[in-house]
Amino acid sequence: EVQLVESGGGLIQPGGSLRLSCAASGFTVSSYYMSWVRQAPGKGLEWVSVIYSGGSTYYADSVKGRFTISRDISRNTLYLQMNSLRAEDTAVYYCARDQYYYDSSGDSSNGFDIWGQGTMVTVSS
């Protein structure tokens, strides 16, 4: 079965660090673009970061310089290292697979087709 399972969330004080994990099964993480998306309580979805299959990484301005996305091929797991945490980082964090679809002419389109169940991060003193 193709699935993603996040872990590592919890209660952390402002300024602290936390590492989230996203274990994949049924597919190879390193073959896909993989993203982290978060959702503050009662709010909408916010894209956080992506790692491309080739290894390039990108971040939302709100987390740039504080968060680092990475992956472990041997463990087939995606990570999000979060440093210098702030109250506004409080959210459910989801990992998601970016699936590319190709039509008969070779043109591509994409969407986040597989999501984890989410892990809650609460930043509070």
Add this chain to the structure above:
Amino acid sequence: EIVLTQSPGTLSLSPGERATLSCRASQSVSSSYLAWYQQKPGQAPRLLIYGASSRATGIPDRFSGSGSGTDFTLTISRLEPEDFAVYYCHQCSSSPPYTFGQGTKLEIK
């Protein structure tokens, strides 16, 4: 950064009615990179539409997407009770940052 604005914020309809949700981009978005998701309380989002108009695997044909450039639409032809949820549009272009709309809540009238 491309800003996506969804309207209306809340849509109140009855089962069997037609729902039309709008997503407007602050600059042109390739149709290839416009997706729609459904999210129910306590659940992760579910991909409905990719490439502006293609249904994802297992999505009923009452869901359809259309649009190009800066204006995109998600239509649900005949609402079923399980369709009442929050819907997000998403641009996932080749150049991050990716962005989501703020969501449209579809509620039972």
